[in-house]
Amino acid sequence: MSSALDFDLRIDHDRFLSTRDRQLHAILTVTASAGAGDGPAEVDGARYAEVIVVDCSGSMAHPPTKLGAARRATAAAVEMLPDGVRFAVVEGTHEARMVYPAHRGLAAASPATRDAARRELGRLAAAGGTAIGSWLELARELLAEHPEAIRHALLLTDGRNEHETPQRLAEVLAACAGQFVCDARGVGDAWEPRELTRVAEALHGTADAVRRPEELEADFRATMRATMAKRVARAGLRIAVVPPARVLSCRQVHPTIMELPVTPVDDRSVACATGSWGAESREYHLCLEVDPAGRPTGEDLRVARVDLLVDDAPAARPVNVLAHWTEDLALSSRIDPRVAHYTGQEELSRLIADGCDAYDTGDRATAAQLLGRAVELATAAGDAFHLEQLRLLVEDVDATSVRLRDDLPRLDVISVAVRSSVTVRDQGPRAASGPVPAADAPPGVCPAGHRSPPGARFCQRCRHEFTDPADAGPVPT
Template sequence: MVDFSLEVSQNKYLPEGSGEVHAVITVTAHDVRPGTPDAPGTAGTAATAGAAEVILLDCSGSMDYPHSKIIEARRAAQAAIDTLHDGVAFAVVAGTGQAEMVYPTRQELVEASPRTREAAKAAVKRLRPHGGTAMGRWLLLARDLMATRPDAIHHAILLTDGQNGESEAVFAAALAACEGRFQCDCRGVGADWKVAELRRVASTLLGSVALLREPAEMVEDFRSLIERAQARGIDRVGLRVWTPKGATIRFLRQVSPELEDLTARAVEVNPLTRDHPTGAWATGTREYHLCVDVPPAPVGNERLAARVSVIAGEDELSRTAVLAAWSEDDELSTRIDEVVAHYTGQTELARAVQGGLAARRDGDEVSAVTLLGRAARIAAAADDGATLERLAKVVDIDDAATGAVRLRPQVDTLDEMDLDAGSTVTMPARR
């Protein structure tokens, strides 16, 4: 069993005439199985569910160049299969210009056991690269496989070394058909895939995207992905946001551990209430930045700006309030909550990195220097050494504190992709 607690970080005070309310909602899932202490401040528990796993393995012709890619991909798939718990429903799909069942051979999921794991690993060992890349077809087959186990928590891994060969319309339709059906973590190996393309898949399917520089990194990464997926015991978790009449939600973003805008995913429950899906959960903490525009009230008034609940299906598991109060005291109304400020900076950092890299690729050196310099300044202020280290491989940083940077004339493509792929991973706020 898992339950949830909520914590709000905000400065509720607004100046006269203002209605823009910011708050960071910290959501923590606690393990309350027998023998573990109950977490305080929670309102309900959710039961854990079974798991379904589909491994989507790029087997296009490019996976043979170098040959180590397909060798390590097979090893990674076998390691993932070995990591599956008994009873987990699973399948392996070979992705080319088609989506081909590897194991089992029929379009179904089978339960992991010593026998099925050995049979699956033997089938994976026989994989040979050929053909093209049609990621939409791979994802659609994963969707159809997941539909055979409707009560399970659905997760997939997608590995590729290249770019999708489908038309934009076909690819977009496939993503739309898969949204909400399963979560998918995407991995790109080598330097010939597009970060933005895999980020689009991962964002739509509430997963992650990462660069694997070398084929040998696949094995441990796949094993880790399967372990994390199997730790998720609660599915279809969402944030339900109620706002008063006349208020509007400007945005709701996941800001930790990764950035993900949930605003457009909202499903209307009634004119005042919207649900924002967050996928499956293990124990742990995620944080969300909520911005609400509320009708201004006279100085001295305090009102409810939003009510935020964690739901699993239709069950409310925990609830908290976001407040708005109007004050003539400038010291109160101009103060920015430190947690809100931190994650506002993290969002701006990601935008600056992605925008700067796009400008660099387009040959706009002035914009690239401006944006990547801004990224260096934000990272330095947040003491984000990891981002500064990745930035330093793309620009020469003269003074991170002021954002003084110079474009490097030669940049390793993998270093640029690593900076891009890692731009949405955030640092937790200090408290």
């Protein structure tokens, strides 16, 4: 299989700004596709390095089927590794221990090594605590020997990270960032969704709940299949600004929400790593601070250029970020539909995650309020995925409130929480689900002076909620 991918970079953004605006928002769409004439072929295993980390803490013994399911799932994942893939299996407790191979290194996948790894898996036993940072530190050490490979770790846990400090985990994640991609899975109902999403976000992977132990094997197989479909080890965005503009943030907003670290390159440029790639499409929300002082109005001005780099070489045609300052309220109050869509998805993600946190800590009133707002936002957006997730938590939905389900299983709460970062793609224009504002209705203006379209529920720049029409206040003159 050829390692080449064809990349395309596209931008949608709010270019018309009021002379009072200080932020510019853009959605960057990166699409990678197989090169012309690239048909299915055998995977070159030598291009991949894999570490599978299996939680073997004492809680994995309850119920007894859990560890057995983890053994079978790991064996299935190992079986899927093509010949030549460098791999290891790590046992995770309050420390990290090599399961296979016995030495601190990676073995090359072959019929003999896959059989040997499966035999060692039969010896796994549940005992000890949970220290996810130690597990990831060993994975980093093992994968560091293969810097040119597409490096990946699959981590399974069933409990909280109780045997090391949050600071220790943060330090390890910082050391691992950019070194490999990690997909994190929680099984059972005792793990913490914020911990798993923290790992996935830092290491450009995914976090998810495996609701029943018997589902582990299918999940591990799917994860290995997706990993072996990756064809580019490292890609990233390079954003060069025209002073005085500067980058405030850049986050992935599809298929999941994750903050991208912004690393200075020089006095005008920053880099944002995006991890490994297969044939797929992702979208990013770029926010720039801009200043109209001394800049002309009524014309397009470049405030930044965005390049997509693969192994430090340009991989797509760059795009320009333009600002057009205007006193025309009709222009400056428009919000680009894609910017509006993903701003809403980010708000929805926060509401669901915070609502689940509130419920998990016993604050049912706050949980009902936050999840009710999430239902309202998802309904207005026609977001079937998140509405399906929310129905696991709420029973009655009306215009103003929801009723939480009685005696919610914690498994439902944490499953919805960890999936709150998943977003649905913008499907383009659709019919409005509510009343259409009058043509002469004024735009919404938040306390910071940002304008949103007439009838907007939230400020689409700072997410201030317009709880009452009068809340918008007069349009500044």
